[in-house]
Amino acid sequence: MTDHLNAIMRAQARYVRCIDDGPLEAWPDFFTEDCHYRITTADNYRRGLPAGVIWADTKGMLKDRVSALRDANIYEPHAYRHLLGQPAVLEAAEDTAESETSFLVVRITGDGATDVFASGRYVDRYRVTGGEALLRERVVVCDSSEIDTLLALPL
Amino acid sequence: MDRLIGTTAEPAAARDWPRSLTAVPYWAFQDESVYRDEQTRLFHGPHWSYLCLEAELSEPGDFCATFIGEQPVLVTRDHDGEVYAFENRCAHRGALIAMDDHGHADQFTCAYHAWSYNLQGDLTAVAFSEGIDGRGGMPPGFCMAEHGPRKLRLAIVHGLVFGSLSNDVPDIEEYLGEEILERIDRVLGGRRPVVLGRFTQMLPNNWKLYVENVKDSYHASILHLFFTTFRINRLSQRGGIIVSPSGGHHVSYSAIDREAEAAAANTAYRDQRLRSESEYRLADPSLLDGFSEVGDDITLQILSVFPGFVLQQIQNSVAVRQVLPVSPGRTRLNWTYLGFESDTEEQRRIRLKQSNLVGPAGYVSLEDGMIGGFVQRGIAGASDEYATLQMGGDTAESSPSRVTEASVRGFWKAYRDAMGYEPADPGPDRSGRANRHPERERIPRTGEVR
Numbered sequence: 383m384t385d386h387l388n389a390i391m392r393a394q395a396r397y398v399r400c401i402d403d404g405p406l407e408a409w410p411d412f413f414t415e416d417c418h419y420r421i422t423t424a425d426n427y428r429r430g431l432p433a434g435v436i437w438a439d440t441k442g443m444l445k446d447r448v449s450a451l452r453d454a455n456i457y458e459p460h461a462y463r464h465l466l467g468q469p470a471v472l473e474a475a476e477d478t479a480e481s482e483t484s485f486l487v488v489r490i491t492g493d494g495a496t497d498v499f500a501s502g503r504y505v506d507r508y509r510v511t512g513g514e515a516l517l518r519e520r521v522v523v524c525d526s527s528e529i530d531t532l533l534a535l536p537l
Numbered sequence: 538m539d540r541l542i543g544t545t546a547e548p549a550a551a552r553d554w555p556r557s558l559t560a561v562p563y564w565a566f567q568d569e570s571v572y573r574d575e576q577t578r579l580f581h582g583p584h585w586s587y588l589c590l591e592a593e594l595s596e597p598g599d600f601c602a603t604f605i606g607e608q609p610v611l612v613t614r615d616h617d618g619e620v621y622a623f624e625n626r627c628a629h630r631g632a633l634i635a636m637d638d639h640g641h642a643d644q645f646t647c648a649y650h651a652w653s654y655n656l657q658g659d660l661t662a663v664a665f666s667e668g669i670d671g672r673g674g675m676p677p678g679f680c681m682a683e684h685g686p687r688k689l690r691l692a693i694v695h696g697l698v699f700g701s702l703s704n705d706v707p708d709i710e711e712y713l714g715e716e717i718l719e720r721i722d723r724v725l726g727g728r729r730p731v732v733l734g735r736f737t738q739m740l741p742n743n744w745k746l747y748v749e750n751v752k753d754s755y756h757a758s759i760l761h762l763f764f765t766t767f768r769i770n771r772l773s774q775r776g777g778i779i780v781s782p783s784g785g786h787h788v789s790y791s792a793i794d795r796e797a798e799a800a801a802a803n804t805a806y807r808d809q810r811l812r813s814e815s816e817y818r819l820a821d822p823s824l825l826d827g828f829s830e831v832g833d834d835i836t837l838q839i840l841s842v843f844p845g846f847v848l849q850q851i852q853n854s855v856a857v858r859q860v861l862p863v864s865p866g867r868t869r870l871n872w873t874y875l876g877f878e879s880d881t882e883e884q885r886r887i888r889l890k891q892s893n894l895v896g897p898a899g900y901v902s903l904e905d906g907m908i909g910g911f912v913q914r915g916i917a918g919a920s921d922e923y924a925t926l927q928m929g930g931d932t933a934e935s936s937p938s939r940v941t942e943a944s945v946r947g948f949w950k951a952y953r954d955a956m957g958y959e960p961a962d963p964g965p966d967r968s969g970r971a972n973r974h975p976e977r978e979r980i981p982r983t984g985e986v987r
């Protein structure tokens with residue numbers, strides 16, 4: 383259990399560093415091949431509504447997100463800074479774990495102000511093998527239903 | 538007592554609107570007074586505004602708190618099975634009657650002084666109306682039936698609930714017209730929608746910039762590069778634009794062109810396409826494995842209803858969008874993603890996958906969240922200048938080409954009429970006005986001869 387916690391904390395520290403400081407291309411590598419990732423709101427999550435602003439059920443779809451951001455989509459350059467709470471490990475078995483971690487994300491558009499962009503929790507299912515935790519599922523549950531302007535980089 | 542008298546505001550005639558539909562003054566996106574006039578003349582005026590889906594009111598007691606412009610509105614289903622709509626405003630001191638966006642209630646009780654309303658918006662109880670111990674209380678002549686939030690006119694079109702605050706509004710069939718009704722029927726007719734999720738996008742721009750963007754088929758393949766970058770074929774498509782006679786509503790659609798596709802299959806074009814596909818392709822192309830949405834070849838249909846409603850089918854991503862002004866420079870865009878009760882499990886999964894195309898993070902829509910803000914920032918200091926809308930001519934008529942701004946011109950035609958602006962000359966006259974840099978001045982350095 384403690385090992386799982388350590389593995390999850392290591393994975394999450396690297397995960398946010400990857401999004402905030404790069405390279406974003408490594409982001410899909412925090413997931414298993416057959417994974418689920420979605421960004422939704424607390425309201426949708428509570429009501430059991432399944433849609434996401436980002437919805438992926440393969441690692442390939444996560445890679446496509448990154449290449450679309452790099453090569454297809456047009457948006458004002460911006461960066462995030464993630465602040466994570468301590469993961470709460472809710473279930474753990476030999477090579478799996480379920481955890482929840484709260485997050486706060488600020489966004490800096492261009493060289494502008496630091497704005498609070500999102501807060502919420504990651505609802506995660508990890509596969510933990512050899513001390514390494516990989517995401518089988520991450521549901522990003524944003525506390526608010528409002529998204530300012532657009533959501534380009536993943537949370 | 539008829540309280541839906543519509544607006545009493547005078548026409549906004551103090552400002553001239555260009556006679557030509559190709560010019561749009563930038564002050565229309567900036568002025569506080571224009572924004573206020575829109576609230577009265579458009580949103581409280583003789584127009585139909587989208588409120589919610591009937592599917593969101595499936596059980597008696599279900600309610601939605603929504604808006605017409607800035608006006609808070611409650612939509613309910615009562616035990617008689619009917620849908621009702623009334624102002625979300627207590628008749629006593631004006632507080633919101635209900636706070637949840639979507640909920641279930643047997644009645645509504647204002648939090649402030651516990652005045653109660655039934656599901657039809659009738660005032661049914663006033664706390665301490667008899668006073669206490671014979672002291673206080675309401676005057677004997679107080680009549681609850683004379684107090685209550687205003688009740689809206691309602692129209693339900695294939696599960697879409699529209700409301701109006703003006704009795705002068707024409708019947709919904711007349712308002713929408715046959716062509717628009719047909720296209721709503723195409724997507725929603727005979728099917729029961731299911732809400733898959735709701736998201737709100739806060740846009741840093743005037744609401745009309747978003748409506749223009751929805752109606753602007755010219756920008757689609759230029760600003761949104763997802764389809765072209767990943768060589769998702771856009772050439773073998775036929776389509777067009779429908780602009781309603783008023784100009785206010787539109788449909789833009791495209792369909793698979795079977796003939797062109799068959800012809801292309803036999804030409805070198807296909808080989809070329811395959812080569813380019815090898816440079817850039819989706820790691821998981823299943824994103825675009827769709828099905829025929831309603832049994833025809835139309836893969837895209839964007840439909841708008843004046844002033845601020847959008848029904849969208851992009852492949853198998855079906856959604857409604859509600860455009861709500863918040864201030865002159867800020868807009869709330871409510872997305873409701875839809876499936877249908879008849880969906881198979883596989884079809885439902887495809888819809889969820891293709892929801893990646895749209896919304897605040899959509900592959901073909903995230904740019905729209907930003908571009909209105911670019912205009913809002915770009916036009917600062919240019920309130921006396923004009924946008925120019927000359928692509929595809931100067932009329933607001935249906936067209937087989939989507940490289941046109943006809944439906945954007947249509948919006949401004951309907952807007953100008955609804956706001957009561959007098960079309961006037963001169964508009965921007967640029968003839969013979971070359972746009973050259975004026976001569977520069979420079980103060981010479983000491984000793985330098987000027």
